[in-house]
Amino acid sequence: MAAATFDATNQIPQGHQQHSRRVEYHYRVDFNTHGDGTGLAATESMAIGMLPAGYVHERLDPVLRTAEGTAATLDVGTEADVDCFGDGLNMNGTANARIALAGTEAATPGTYHHTATEIRVLTPSGAATLDDAIVDLTFVGYLRPTT
Numbered sequence: 001m002a003a004a005t006f007d008a009t010n011q012i013p014q015g016h017q018q019h020s021r022r023v024e025y026h027y028r029v030d031f032n033t034h035g036d037g038t039g040l041a042a043t044e045s046m047a048i049g050m051l052p053a054g055y056v057h058e059r060l061d062p063v064l065r066t067a068e069g070t071a072a073t074l075d076v077g078t079e080a081d082v083d084c085f086g087d088g089l090n091m092n093g094t095a096n097a098r099i100a101l102a103g104t105e106a107a108t109p110g111t112y113h114h115t116a117t118e119i120r121v122l123t124p125s126g127a128a129t130l131d132d133a134i135v136d137l138t139f140v141g142y143l144r145p146t147t
Contacts, residue, residue, distance in 0.1 A: 005044040006035035012048045021142040025051065028065070029121060029137065031130040039131025045082065045122040051139060054146045057111045060085045062099040066134040068092045074130060075122045076137060082122045084111075091133045099135070114146055 011034050015026035027048050031039050035046045051057075060076060068091040076086035089099045119139070123130055 006040075006046040008034040008046050009049055011035075014049055021144070023055070023141060023143055025049065025139040027119070027137045027139075028134065030134045031068075032132060032134075039129045040121070040123045041129045042123050042127050043125050045120045047118050047120050048137070049119045051113050051117045051119060052143070053114060053116045054143045055113045055117070055139075056141045056144055057085070057113070057139065058109050058141045060101070061138040061140060062086055062089055062101075063136040063138075064091065064093050064095060064097060064099050064133070065136055066132065067095055068128065068130055068133040070128050072128040072130055072133065073124055074133075074135065075124055077120060077122065078117050079120065082120065083124075085119070085139070086137075088124065089135070091130060091135065112144065 012027050012029060029048055040046055062076070070092060072091040074086070074089045074091050075083035076089065077084040086101055089101070093099060
């Protein structure tokens with residue numbers, strides 16, 4: 001796959017919590033303002049952050065903060081696999097509620113990222129433009145040495 005349409009890694013509010021080896025990486029994506037500020041149209045992708053080398057994925061906890069207002073979905077993945085963390089997340093659900101993961105999650109628990117891995121969000125082909133939604137994405141896992 002080509003480079004992300006937008007690189008919002010310096011725009012996205014990020015947080016990080018670590019307890020021993022367990023880690024959580026938090027990203028808040030506001031489709032009103034991130035990227036070029038006009039939303040994310042079908043097949044466009046946006047880089048939102050990096051998972052460090054040695055990250056072992058356990059789960060993605062997506063929470064919809066503001067609904068899109070129209071039927072819309074979002075994929076969360078990497079350059080190599082655009083929907084490996086979240087496939088077809090419903091962006092028009094209940095505000096402040098966890099989004100059920102639709103489809104199958106290719107990044108199964110225990111997936112090891114030996115090198116730093118860019119995280120991307122993508123609006124699937126034929127999907128509505130995301131320009132109002134706000135979503136919190138929390139990646140939960142742990143770190144292992146890369147040597």
